[in-house]
Amino acid sequence: MFRVIAIVAGLGLALAGTVEAQTPRKGGTIRMTAPYGSSFTSLDIHTTQRAQDEIYAKGLHRSLYIWDSAEGKPVPELAKEAVVSGGGLVYTFKLRDDAYFHNGRKMTADDVIWSYNRIMDGTKAYPGARYVRVIEGAAAVEKGQAKDISGLKKIDDFTLEMKLTEKVDPGFYFFTALTSIYPADEAAKESFIQKPIGLGPFKFVEHVPGSRIVLERWDRFYKPGKPYADKVIVSVMGEAAARDVAFRNKEIDTSVLGPAQYVAYQSDAALKGTIVEVAEVFTRYMGMNPSFKPFADKRVRQAINYAIDTDLIINKLVKNKAYRATSWLPLTSPLYDKTMKPYAYDPAKAKQLLADAGYPNGFEFEWTTSQNESWGLPIVTAVIPMLDKVGIKAKVKQVETAVLAEVVRSGDYQAFVYSQQSGPDPQAALKCFHSSTPQSACNYMNFKNADFDKLVDEAGQADDPAKRGQLLQKANALLYDEAPVWFFNYNKAVMAVQPWLKGVQLNATELTHQNVEDLWVDETSPAK
Amino acid sequence: MLAFLIRRLLQTIPTVLAVVLLVFVLFSVVPGSIASTMSDDSDPQVELRMKKQLGLDQPVYMRFGAYVARLATGDLGASFRTREPVTTMIAKRAWPTLQLIFASMAFAVLLGVPLGFIAALRPGSLVDTVSMVLAVSGLSLAKFWLGLLLMYLFALKLGWLPSFGYGDGGLKYLILPAVTLGVSPMALLARTTRAAVLEIMTADFVRTARSKGMSETRVVKWHVMRNALVLILTTMGLQFGALMGQAVVVEKLFSWPGIGSLLVDSVLQRDIPAVQGSILVVVLFFLAINLLIDVLYGVIDPRIRYA
Numbered sequence: 107m108f109r110v111i112a113i114v115a116g117l118g119l120a121l122a123g124t125v126e127a128q129t130p131r132k133g134g135t136i137r138m139t140a141p142y143g144s145s146f147t148s149l150d151i152h153t154t155q156r157a158q159d160e161i162y163a164k165g166l167h168r169s170l171y172i173w174d175s176a177e178g179k180p181v182p183e184l185a186k187e188a189v190v191s192g193g194g195l196v197y198t199f200k201l202r203d204d205a206y207f208h209n210g211r212k213m214t215a216d217d218v219i220w221s222y223n224r225i226m227d228g229t230k231a232y233p234g235a236r237y238v239r240v241i242e243g244a245a246a247v248e249k250g251q252a253k254d255i256s257g258l259k260k261i262d263d264f265t266l267e268m269k270l271t272e273k274v275d276p277g278f279y280f281f282t283a284l285t286s287i288y289p290a291d292e293a294a295k296e297s298f299i300q301k302p303i304g305l306g307p308f309k310f311v312e313h314v315p316g317s318r319i320v321l322e323r324w325d326r327f328y329k330p331g332k333p334y335a336d337k338v339i340v341s342v343m344g345e346a347a348a349r350d351v352a353f354r355n356k357e358i359d360t361s362v363l364g365p366a367q368y369v370a371y372q373s374d375a376a377l378k379g380t381i382v383e384v385a386e387v388f389t390r391y392m393g394m395n396p397s398f399k400p401f402a403d404k405r406v407r408q409a410i411n412y413a414i415d416t417d418l419i420i421n422k423l424v425k426n427k428a429y430r431a432t433s434w435l436p437l438t439s440p441l442y443d444k445t446m447k448p449y450a451y452d453p454a455k456a457k458q459l460l461a462d463a464g465y466p467n468g469f470e471f472e473w474t475t476s477q478n479e480s481w482g483l484p485i486v487t488a489v490i491p492m493l494d495k496v497g498i499k500a501k502v503k504q505v506e507t508a509v510l511a512e513v514v515r516s517g518d519y520q521a522f523v524y525s526q527q528s529g530p531d532p533q534a535a536l537k538c539f540h541s542s543t544p545q546s547a548c549n550y551m552n553f554k555n556a557d558f559d560k561l562v563d564e565a566g567q568a569d570d571p572a573k574r575g576q577l578l579q580k581a582n583a584l585l586y587d588e589a590p591v592w593f594f595n596y597n598k599a600v601m602a603v604q605p606w607l608k609g610v611q612l613n614a615t616e617l618t619h620q621n622v623e624d625l626w627v628d629e630t631s632p633a634k
Numbered sequence: 635m636l637a638f639l640i641r642r643l644l645q646t647i648p649t650v651l652a653v654v655l656l657v658f659v660l661f662s663v664v665p666g667s668i669a670s671t672m673s674d675d676s677d678p679q680v681e682l683r684m685k686k687q688l689g690l691d692q693p694v695y696m697r698f699g700a701y702v703a704r705l706a707t708g709d710l711g712a713s714f715r716t717r718e719p720v721t722t723m724i725a726k727r728a729w730p731t732l733q734l735i736f737a738s739m740a741f742a743v744l745l746g747v748p749l750g751f752i753a754a755l756r757p758g759s760l761v762d763t764v765s766m767v768l769a770v771s772g773l774s775l776a777k778f779w780l781g782l783l784l785m786y787l788f789a790l791k792l793g794w795l796p797s798f799g800y801g802d803g804g805l806k807y808l809i810l811p812a813v814t815l816g817v818s819p820m821a822l823l824a825r826t827t828r829a830a831v832l833e834i835m836t837a838d839f840v841r842t843a844r845s846k847g848m849s850e851t852r853v854v855k856w857h858v859m860r861n862a863l864v865l866i867l868t869t870m871g872l873q874f875g876a877l878m879g880q881a882v883v884v885e886k887l888f889s890w891p892g893i894g895s896l897l898v899d900s901v902l903q904r905d906i907p908a909v910q911g912s913i914l915v916v917v918l919f920f921l922a923i924n925l926l927i928d929v930l931y932g933v934i935d936p937r938i939r940y941a
Binding site: 236351 | 665666667669670671672673677678679680681683684686687715716717718723726727778781782785786789790793796797798799800885886887888889890891892895896898899902903904
């Protein structure tokens with residue numbers, strides 16, 4: 107596996123090297139694809155958490171922070187700098203005074219406050235609320251108990267004070283498009299949803315529902331000399347086979363590859379060089395409900411991890427388009443522990459553990475799954491005979507993705523298979539397993555463990571980042587031992603990139619989410 | 635004629651109401667809700683507030699009553715997801731869908747009907763065999779696979795057409811999706827036309843016409859073609875409705891901005907007003923086409939009365 111990591115790192119360096127070696131060319135059109143569905147959900151990015159929508163939003167909008175793929179962490183964007191006080195709970199942000207909305211108005215602290223208050227409107231269930239909730243008083247607004255977030259205070263037009271409820275790095279909370287800053291006056295109008303205005307490097311031109319979004323360069327973007335391209339077209343292309351034809355036909359500049367195409371592109375000399383891959387911060391797993399008696403016993407949960415030949419499934423079914431999971435925190439997490447080894451495939455040990463737990467003849471459970479090709483029904487179907495070998499019978503319950511999301515949050519399952527964000531912030535990722543985190547939030551297995559809680563709480567109070575890291579790594583190791591899930595894999599995102607498109611970033615949070623101002627096309631691009 | 639039209643229009647009201655009721659009840663009982671698709675991490679209290687704001691806390695019969703009342707004024711409601719009026723969402727996609735469906739039907743009629751005629755006029759000949767092999771193949775081909783094949787051939791290999799997208803709405807973007815969608819009705823029309831023509835050719839009135847010394851061209855033109863058209867029109871009417879459903883696959887494959895993809899996405903996201911609005915438009919389109927076909931029956935064959 108580490109050989110693969112090395113290849114990824116190598117690819118990243120090669121890519122960076124290319125960017126350094128060439129002077130970015132001004133002009134041209136970047137033609138990206140949105141591969142996760144048959145349309146964009148909305149032009150109001152506050153309302154949608156789909157990865158599909160953030161692809162265009164990276165061109166149109168900006169947040170307080172932005173993800174720096176090279177550094178692997180969020181860095182200030184609309185915030186220029188932050189002074190921390192109040193025992194690590196108060197952040198005083200100096201905002202950019204050169205950020206202009208696409209209607210020509212300068213952004214001020216009022217826009218930030220207005221945007222965050224909007225996201226906390228509890229009647230709308232905006233997905234970004236999960237992040238803004240970390241600001242003091244935000245939860246009260248969400249519950250309808252207050253009108254404005256008390257923890258936000260405008261010092262002057264370009265200075266904002268933010269009081270947090272816990273010691274966290276706000277960068278991890280305010281870098282996605284879900285917390286984009288909207289123009290307070292314009293965004294309140296109904297016309298905003300038809301023609302959105304943002305602070306991004308590109309401004310809105312056209313949306314053809316179910317087909318494409320077109321953006322063009324915003325000349326007053328605050329980063330000198332950027333963006334490079336004149337235009338960005340994001341085409342909705344949910345069908346992998348259609349993307350493949352379009353990519354080979356040079357009609358698009360990027361294409362996300364599924365397992366089958368990954369294999370095909372690797373074996374094609376003309377296409378092999380177009381592959382870009384990164385370990386994303388998503389962990390795929392089978393969650394086990396502790397209120398179902400057999401799964402209440404740690405030995406049974408461990409037995410399941412020993413009973414499944416995970417490497418075989420990753421190799422044969424997922425076509426190596428994934429990395430073996432060794433615990434919860436993924437490969438690209440800053441706290442990923444390289445010394446940890448995954449559960450070995452050991453059916454004999456699994457049988458022994460089952461016998462020790464009082465299930466020498468196994469048991470039967472219902473496994474809820476969606477049809478997802480990478481972590482859904484095909485995987486479940488492959489695992490069932492492996493579990494059967496140790497006496498565990500699994501009955502499949504197939505549901506739609508929307509239903510699965512409801513099932514896991516309500517706890518109405520015995521086991522389920524899922525893909526869950528496990529980064530980039532290790533503290534937030536592990537907090538999902540804290541007993542105080544509701545099942546409806548992200549503690550889907552309703553995990554409760556006093557030792558784990560203690561470690562996460564201590565990490566939350568630690569001022570020393572190194573100590574905090576150690577505590578969280580211990581919590582991650584404890585999670586491995588407790589095995590609330592079958593640790594399946596970490597997603598390997600793979601994208602094909604045309605040779606004329608430069609500056610592609612290996613974004614571990616979602617590979618398709620590119621800071622488009624850094625992308626450029628050379629003169630060989632066939633797009634005008 | 636006017637009385638017929640009014641009567642037929644009134645007859646559509648129960649059909650529309652039945653569809654609206656069915657969709658309403660269906661989406662009240664299927665699991666999954668807009669709240670669960672909005673966020674992985676929302677507070678149950680927030681979900682309750684959201685449901686209240688959207689009126690989802692009301693009993694089904696009350697919601698249905700309010701919906702029908704709004705519908706009577708032409709208001710399809712607002713999307714749960716985007717808060718945009720559903721009429722606006724549909725209006726944006728209606729033209730591309732109509733473009734696709736009418737182009738597909740034009741392809742089907744212009745190719746399928748002559749093929750069927752030629753095959754029927756020379757039964758058992760090479761032309762007949764080839765035409766019917768083509769027709770059966772057209773009916774058997776999966777749209778997804780056929781679309782990919784056409785993309786591969788005409789975009790990638792020959793470079794004549796773009797492989798996907800709507801572009802400026804021009805013909806070159808329309809051809810591949812329209813042919814993909816039109817092959818199946820073309821095949822059906824060819825077979826229907828052949829069968830109808832063969833049957834009419836042996837009818838008594840055709841034999842009488844021939845025995846009176848009428849030329850074969852006049853027999854085909856005035857007796858066979860005219861009578862066959864009634865069956866062809868019926869097939870066309872039914873195919874128009876089917877195309878609306880089948881367009882979903884083609885729209886997704888070619889990134890074509892139609893109502894089909896809106897419907898699929900809305901179902902997946904439990905955006906009930908958008909689902910209801912999309913289905914209603916599909917049903918109204920189907921009813922309108924069938925009404926038009928009924929009117930055309932009388933034009934083709936004056937013996938058919940609007941009684």
